[in-house]
Amino acid sequence: MxxxxxxxxxxxxxxxxxxxxxxxxxxxxxxxxxxxxxxxxxxxxxxxxxxxxxxxxxxxxxxxxxxxxxxxxxxxxxxxxxxxxxxxxxxxxxxxxxxxxxxxxxxxGARRPVATAALTLLLAVLHNLAAKDRLVREARWAEKEQWMGLGLTGRRVGLLGLGNTARDLVGLLRPFEVDVVAYDPYCPPETAEELGVRLADADTVMAEADAVIVMCALTEETHHLVDARRLSLMMRTAVLLNVARGPIVDEAALVEALRLRRIRAAGLDVFETEPPAPGHPLLTLDNVTLSPHALAWxxxxxxxxxxxxxxxxxxxxxxxxxxxxxxxxxxxxxxxxxxxxxxxxxxxxxxx
Missing domain, CATH: 3.40.50.720 (NAD(P)-binding Rossmann-like Domain)
Known part of the structure; x- marks a missing residue:
């Protein structure tokens, strides 16, 4: 050589x-x-x-x-x-x-773009942006009163993963005066303390957060980290976002939670199988905002x-x-x- x-x-x-x-x-x-x-x-x-x-x-x-x-x-x-x-x-x-x-x-290279994409998706889901876009396109303007959004200011955001990208998101969230709780067994406590983030177990994050954002790596340990049991811990007014990898979330369990309105809404930039098959239930639900694994592109x-x-x-x-x-x-x-x-x-x- x-x-x-x-x-x-x-x-x-x-x-x-x-x-x-x-x-x-x-x-x-x-x-x-x-x-x-x-x-x-x-x-x-x-x-x-x-x-x-x-x-x-x-x-x-x-x-x-x-x-x-x-x-x-x-x-x-x-x-x-x-x-x-x-x-x-x-x-x-x-x-x-x-x-x-x-x-x-x-x-x-990906840290700020993905953090920005997560914030974009969070605001879009809380404000029902996709649903409101459909109202205009389908001449259903009069239905807008059914789609009041949720403000982000003062809410509690839960992070599954507190790596570099999630830490960047914490900075972007500061102007909204949110409380941030995170699950990351590999994050040093002093790092979380410097960020003003409270560390907790995954169940606590799911149960306490108004918005849960999946930002961890896909490993054997995190495969279906968000399963039916953990989805059942979420508040009915809470939303779930995934900007990491699709298989971290049990997609079938998420579809059921969305269909029965056990949670308010979801935002997905990633899927268990990409692209999802035509006719996939996620494509028919009105309380999910979707992106083709390209929101940070x-x-x-x-x-x-x-x-x-x-x-x-x-x-x-x-x-x-x-x-x-x-x-x-x-x-x-x-x-x-x-x-x-x-x-x-x-x-x-x-x-x-």
Whole structure:
């Protein structure tokens, strides 16, 4: 690897059918400026295979899964899989670690856009925005009195997850003078105290909050964290929002709670199966606001996620460990150590 030009592949799901990057500026120009030889992968695929990535030094990707098959038969798998986004539930971290590949995410790029999207969805649900939009489009203006909203000021907001994005949302909520209670067993108490957030168990958050917002990562531990039992703890006037991952919420149980008006409303940017099937009950309910896993899709997110992923690529090209590595055990893998050492040595001899 020493002295060789650093090569990177970019997943093809960034492109439309005409080959245009629909995400806009994701900072790929910084790869050009650094002398990185990059190209879009030839296939638009839901799963990266060895033939797609073998011989590359890094892969910047959004949608495709990274699995054991990504490495099967690969003579020289990438040293880095830089995920454009914060979720990595479709990435086999164990396989990446075994094969000496770093996996990074972009929490610094997604933090503010997702927090803003959560606030947008919260206000839309509380104000019945989707229902009121339908009233105008369907000439049902006279029914507007049936759709009085709820003000946010002074309410209690419950967060399931108090990571970086949720902490950013706490700041955005301050002008509304809300009380914030959160469930996050991994959040240091002193961090919550600095934010003015009360930590509690998940049941307490569900029972006490006027609005519950799902903002945690999808893991085995959080799968169906919001199930029928926890939904039954919510106040009938409360609303549930999910801007994280669909399977954290038991969708069938949520549909039942909404249908029977056991909770006031819901707002979903994510679903258990994406896209939901035609005729899915969620599509027929008038007390749910929906978005196609794209509410945070803005130029701000494109530049933020792209810049963060590109920085990870440039770090590896220079022989440095990137900032947001999620499989830290790989740092002890001899193959990775050798590759980073080779890049660092090459860096001292000539620009990448």
């Amino acid at each position: 020493t002295g060789e030009r650093f090569t990177a592949g970019v997943s093809r799901d960034f492109l439309d059918a005409h080959g245009r990057n629909v995400w806009g500026d994701i900072r790929l120009g910084e790869l050009d400026a650094a002398g990185v030889d990059w190209h879009y992968l030839p296939r638009d695929t839901g799963e990266l295979l060895a033939a797609d990535v073998d011989g590359l030094d890094a892969v910047l990707f959004a949608g495709p899964a990274v699995t054991e098959r990504t490495f099967a038969g690969a003579a020289r798998p990438p040293a880095l899989f830089a995920r454009f986004g914060v979720g990595y539930d479709t990435v086999d971290l164990d396989a990446c670690t075994r094969h000496g590949s770093l996996v990074t995410i972009t929490p610094d 803005t130029d701000e997110m494109s530049a933020g996620n792209g810049g963060s992923a590109v920085r990870a690529v440039l770090d590896v090209a220079a022989g440095r460990v990137p900032r947001f590595v999620v499989n830290r055990a790989v740092l002890d893998e001899p193959r990775l150590v050798d590759r980073l050492g080779s890049r660092a040595a090459a860096r001292t001899e000539a620009p990448v």
